[in-house]
Amino acid sequence: xxxxxxxxxxxxxxxPVAPIGAAYIARALKDGRHDVRILDLCFVEDDFKAIxxxxxxxxxxVIGISIxxxxxxxxxxxxxxxxxxxxxxxxVKENTSATLVAGGSGFSIFPEEALRYLGLDIGVVGEGEAxxxxxxxxxxxxxxxxxxxxxxxxxxxxxxxxxxxxxxKKDDEKTPSPSSPxxxxxxxxxxxxxxxxxxxxxGTFHSSPDRSLLNNSAYLELGGMANIQSKxxxxxxxxxxxxxxxxxxxxxxxxxxxxxxxxKEMKSDYNIDYVFFVDDIFNFPEEHAAGICExxxxxxxxxxxxxxxxxxxxxxxxxxxxKRAGCRGVEFGSxxxxxxxLKGLGKHFTPDDISHAAECCKKIGLPNAHYIIMGGPExxxxxxxxxxSLFEKIRPTAVIALLGLRIYPNTRLHVTALxxxxxxxxxxxxxxxxxxxxAVDADAISLEVSEHAKDNHNWIAPGLNIRCxxxxxxxxxxxxxxxxxxxxx
Numbered sequence: 335x336x337x338x339x340x341x342x343x344x345x346x347x348x349x350p351v352a353p354i355g356a357a358y359i360a361r362a363l364k365d366g367r368h369d370v371r372i373l374d375l376c377f378v379e380d381d382f383k384a385i386x387x388x389x390x391x392x393x394x395x396v397i398g399i400s401i402x403x404x405x406x407x408x409x410x411x412x413x414x415x416x417x418x419x420x421x422x423x424x425x426v427k428e429n430t431s432a433t434l435v436a437g438g439s440g441f442s443i444f445p446e447e448a449l450r451y452l453g454l455d456i457g458v459v460g461e462g463e464a465x466x467x468x469x470x471x472x473x474x475x476x477x478x479x480x481x482x483x484x485x486x487x488x489x490x491x492x493x494x495x496x497x498x499x500x501x502x503k504k505d506d507e508k509t510p511s512p513s514s515p516x517x518x519x520x521x522x523x524x525x526x527x528x529x530x531x532x533x534x535x536x537g538t539f540h541s542s543p544d545r546s547l548l549n550n551s552a553y554l555e556l557g558g559m560a561n562i563q564s565k566x567x568x569x570x571x572x573x574x575x576x577x578x579x580x581x582x583x584x585x586x587x588x589x590x591x592x593x594x595x596x597x598k599e600m601k602s603d604y605n606i607d608y609v610f611f612v613d614d615i616f617n618f619p620e621e622h623a624a625g626i627c628e629x630x631x632x633x634x635x636x637x638x639x640x641x642x643x644x645x646x647x648x649x650x651x652x653x654x655x656x657k658r659a660g661c662r663g664v665e666f667g668s669x670x671x672x673x674x675x676l677k678g679l680g681k682h683f684t685p686d687d688i689s690h691a692a693e694c695c696k697k698i699g700l701p702n703a704h705y706i707i708m709g710g711p712e713x714x715x716x717x718x719x720x721x722x723s724l725f726e727k728i729r730p731t732a733v734i735a736l737l738g739l740r741i742y743p744n745t746r747l748h749v750t751a752l753x754x755x756x757x758x759x760x761x762x763x764x765x766x767x768x769x770x771x772x773a774v775d776a777d778a779i780s781l782e783v784s785e786h787a788k789d790n791h792n793w794i795a796p797g798l799n800i801r802c803x804x805x806x807x808x809x810x811x812x813x814x815x816x817x818x819x820x821x822x823x
Contacts, residue, residue, distance in 0.1 A: 335470055336369045338394035338432070340385065342419050343402040344376050347804055348796070348819075349557040349811075352550070354612070355438060355462065356400045357543030362463035364544060368470060372547040375422075377556075382425055394432050396470055398462075399423060401438040401448070405766045408797050409709075409738030410780070412766040415440075416451055423452045433473060437462045442580045443742055445486045446493040447764040455488045460498055460580055461566070463541055499582065540588065542596050550604040558816045559608040559640070560600060564593045564626055568614040572669075573680035573711060573746040574739045574769075577614050590625035594633055601637055608662075608816040609639045615667075616641035617648055624652060627659035638662045640817050645691035646683035653694040661700065662817055663731075666691055668704040670717070671724030678712030680746060685724050692728040701821040703732035708783050710739050711750050714773035715782075722786055732820035735783055735795045738768035738776075794820055 339360060341353035353374055360370045371392055378384040399419070406413040426434065437458040441448050445459050458465045465484035472479050479485055486495040545560075553560060567585045568577040600606040617623045630637070640663040641656075648664075656664070668688045670676050676684065688704065695702040706721060725733050741751050743763055751757045751769050761767070770776055780798065787793035787800045794801045801823045810819055 335395040335474055336392060337363050337371075337396045337398065337470060338388065338392055339370065339372045339398040339400060340422075340426075341372065341374045341376065341400045341402070342415075342422055343400075344378075344381075345403065345406065345415075346376070346556065347406075348802065348807055350376050350553055351402070351557065352548050352553045352561055353400055353402065354543050354561050354563065355402070356398070357545055357548055358541055359398065359437075359462045359466050360547050361541060361544040362467045363470065366467045366471065368467075370544075370547070374549060377549060377552050381418075381422055385422065385425060386429060389426070389430050389432075394430070396473065397426060397430070397432045397434050398466060399426075399434060399436045399438075399441075399452075399454070401436060401441040404440040404444065404448075404764065405740070407740050407766075409736070409768045409770075410776075411797055412768075414765050416448070416764070420452050423454065427453075435466065435469065437466065439576075439580050443576050444764050445495065447762060449486070449488055449493065451764060457486045458484050459486055459495065460484050460582060464499075540592060542592075542599075545600065545604060550606060554604075554606060554608070554816075556811055558811055558819070559610045560604070560606045561612045562593070562596060562600070562609045563612050564588050564590075564616070565613050565622065570615075570682060571680050571746070573678065573750065574707075574742070576742050576745065579742075579744050581614070585619075587619075587622050590622070590629040593626050594629040594635070597630070597635055597637060598633065601635065607637055609637065610817070611639060611641035613642060615644045617643045617652060618646075620647050620649070620652055624655055627652075627655045627661075630659040631655075635660060638817065640665065642667060643691075644683065645687040648691035648694050650694050650697065653700055654698055657698055657700050663701040663703065663821055664695060665818065666702060666704045666730075669707050670710065670713075671706070671721030672713075672717035673720075674712045675710055675717045675721070678750075679707070679710050685720075688724065689728050692730045695730075696728075701731040703734055703818070703820045704730050705734045705736065707736050707739055709737055709770040709774055709776075709779055711747065711769070711771060713771035718774075718779070718782060726790070729792065731792060732823070733790070733793045734820060735787060735793060735798075737780060737783060737795075737797050738770050741767045741769050794823060 339356045341356050356372050360372055363370045373388045375381050405415055434454055435456045436454050441457055442459045445457050449457055465482055468482045483497055483499045565587045567582045569583050569585050638660050643664050643666050645666050645668055669679050669681060671685055673685060692702055739747055741748055741763055747769055754772050756769055757767055784798045787795040796802045807819060
């Protein structure tokens with residue numbers, strides 16, 4: 335069959351991000367002998383013209399609508415993306431009889447609500463390679479769809495969702511035996527966390543995205559980097575996070591050699607010399623991160639990269655190995671500097687862990703940025719002062735301060751928001767709703783964070799327009815700066 339994947343994301347702030355999920359699905363469909371195209375709307379001037387021309391030229395049988403985000407996640411400056419996407423869907427339906435399927439990380443958080451809002455009947459929740467390919471095969475051969483994992487659909491006005499893969503059942507959530515063999519890409523790995531915090535690591539994934547269908551040069555020029563994934567799934571339980579609901583709570587690792595082969599291809603075929611590891615946490619498990627770095631050093635890639643990381647598990651040895659492997663910056667999801675707030679956010683680390691992680695980077699000259707969320711559960715003015723104090727003490731390269739937390743269904747934060755009266759039981763969360771601790775006033779905390787950020791030149795506050803001017807970012811990209819820009823703002 336002929337399959338068109340439309341990536342509807344056109345957000346370029348703070349930088350455009352290539353639709354790697356659509357590229358993964360394209361690879362799987364091609365392997366299944368389907369004819370595939372990707373229409374990426376990030377750089378087009380007229381969405382409707384681009385879609386119309388592609389529909390006329392390609393005549394697809396199936397169209398995937400890839401939805402990366404529902405909104406821009408910015409408190410007090412919220413932009414809801416679905417009205418635009420609904421217009422695009424309506425235009426597509428008016429100009430083709432092809433079957434439409436929704437998917438993507440944003441869609442996966444609100445599958446039923448999004449299908450109803452967009453007027454669609456079929457979607458894929460979470461990973462789409464197997465589900466989408468099986469669905470297209472079922473259309474081709476007249477097969478059934480009610481047994482396709484991760485598929486959801488509307489039937490007679492009712493929403494149905496097939497079983498999701500990569501979610502651990504309660505009986506599976508057990509601590510591995512101490513004799514469990516450590517591995518770098520297989521079934522179970524011994525966690526560097528204390529015994530009470532050890533987690534299951536199950537299986538591997540071997541697929542890679544088809545980048546031949548992406549505008550790699552534009553993303554490198556305007557975004558400063560490409561993206562790559564070395565693992566999927568997140569076993570942690572941060573109160574606000576949707577990653578376990580999207581990728582599952584089973585941690586699946588790629589073999590380090592497989593990751594490096596993809597990096598080689600990116601460099602040789604597309605002249606990509608800077609990448610961002612989009613793993614939820616690059617440095618967990620530590621053995622897997624070290625294995626990737628060792629492979630990069632061994633292959634002398636001469637390629638630069640940045641990653642997301644957890645303060646917990648960062649060691650001087652791993653930091654040094656990462657830098658030797660080409661790492662030029664680490665973005666820590668530190669979230670707060672007060673023990674009380676960290677517990678309210680469901681974090682598995684402490685302020686001391688944050689200090690240690692920053693010190694590991696500082697000793698070897700590895701730039702490090704810390705994302706923090708102001709106003710989360712248990713936040714008050716005393717915890718704000720603790721957070722200010724901690725980051726004044728450790729002086730990382732950058733602190734990126736966000737206000738408020740987007741509330742998502744099926745998270746502990748949603749329960750907290752219900753208990754605190756921030757939202758009501760039957761209230762839809764599809765349009766952006768944010769949580770702010772009842773102990774702080776929105777205007778007061780905005781002013782406090784703004785004044786602190788202005789007085790500390792390593793602080794960036796996107797929602798308050800402090801050191802994140804879009805024109806400045808564009809100018810820096812035009813001057814050839816690669817990677818995240820927080821180290822030079």
